[in-house]
Amino acid sequence: MMLDTARRQRPWSSLLALLLLALPGAALADDDWPRGHYPLPEHGSLVGAPYTVAASHEQTLLDIAREHAVGYEEIRNANPEVSLWLPGEGTEVVIPAQHLLPDAPREGIVINIAELRLYYYPEVGDGETPRVETYPIGIGREGFDTPLGTTRTTMKLEDPAWYPPESVRQEAAARGEEAPAVVPPGPDNPLGRHAILLEIPGYLIHGTNRPDGIGMRASRGCIRMFPEDVEALFRSVPVDTPVNLIDQPFKAAWQDGTLYAQSFATPEVEERALSHRLEALATLEALKAEAQVAIDYAVLSEALDAAPGRIVGLSPGA
Structure with missing residues (x-):
């Protein structure tokens, strides 16, 4: 199988909640859609809708994240002031369930490494609504x-x-342990119950026996998913489906006359912060030319430095 810390600790949760409510499509999705499934927009790239839930007495933030198809970093970044292990009964938790689709062909599986998220665009039959399924990884x-x-x-x-x-x-031997030649199916198997092999030798999309690691950089290169998510994908994805593995730490797209952007701070991005900003500016300048409108670059700078994953409107007054 194969930020500045002070900024991260700002009270972004209240601001985030207000921004989320102002975004287009902020009403909850139709309950008939399974979790993480969204109809593709006819125009633009925004799907889903953010919302809040109240924590129960014994729930951890990770319990809530899994219940709502959100990964570790996503739930932490959306709720920086909420306790990870004991949010407390009645505590409001923001579910960042709105996404900007990656800038990639909408076919097969698209995996955005920077975002720690997988998108699947299934083929649909006549009369079916085109959709995207998205899962934390x-x-x-x-x-x-x-x-x-x-x-x-x-x-x-x-x-x-x-x-x-x-x-x-080798790592086991260095610890004085002996790794088994094979781990059979069962609760100790790190592949979980479902695995989808890729054409790249040694790499898979698979489940896990340690679901708390979903939404983190913790594997040996493979793509891990919550057991229930990989089972759904396993049932849906045909063999010979194209898979596009990309690294887009900055995404931007027009929606209803407003330019929206989403940024993901990763250790690699932090090491090349200036390059990240230049890439973002190039993306925005190309989009700006489509509609000849001004962009609030102060908001852009704030978005790049603020809680990763926050979707913001960059046009003045957005």
């Missing part, structure tokens, strides 16, 4: 980067066995 940690590029799904395995790679066996 875990990706490769430092030194085990998830590869970028285009590939395809090649095989689907239910209740797969896991054969620890040589690097795992």
Whole structure:
């Protein structure tokens, strides 16, 4: 299987909630749509709708995240002042369930590494509404980067066995342990119950026996999903589906006359902060030319420095 800390601790949650309510489409989606499934917009790239829920007495923030198809970093960034392990009964928790679709062809599977999120555009039949399914994912940690590029799904395995790679066996030996040659299906299997093999040798989209790691950079390069999410994808995705692995830390698109943007701060992005801003400016200048309107670059700068994942309107007065 293969920020500035002070800024992160600002009281963004109240501001975020207000901004979310001001975004187009802020009403809850039709209850008939499964979680993480959205009709594709005829124009623009915004899907879904943010909302808040009240924590129950024993729920952790991670419990709430999983219940609403949100990953670790997403739920933490949307609720920086809420306790991770004990939010407290009645505490309002923001669910960041609105997304800007990545700038990539809307076909097959698109995985945005910077966003820690997978998008699937299934083929639909006559009379069906085109849709996108989106799920939080875990990706490769430092030194085990998830590869970028285009590939395809090649095989689907239910209740797969896991054969620890040589690097795992070496690490175990260094700790004085012996890694098994094979881990059979069951609760100790890190692949979970469903695996989708990619054409890139050694890389899979699979479940996990440690769901708290979804939404984090913690794998050896494979794409991990919540067990219920990978099962849904497993049932839906045909073999030979195209997979596009991209790294877009900044996304922007027009919606109803307003330019919206979303930024994701990652360790790699922080190391090249100036380059990140230049890339964002280039993206915005190209979009700006489409409608010949002004862009509030002060808001852009704030968005790049603020809580990652926050969707903001960049046109004056948005």
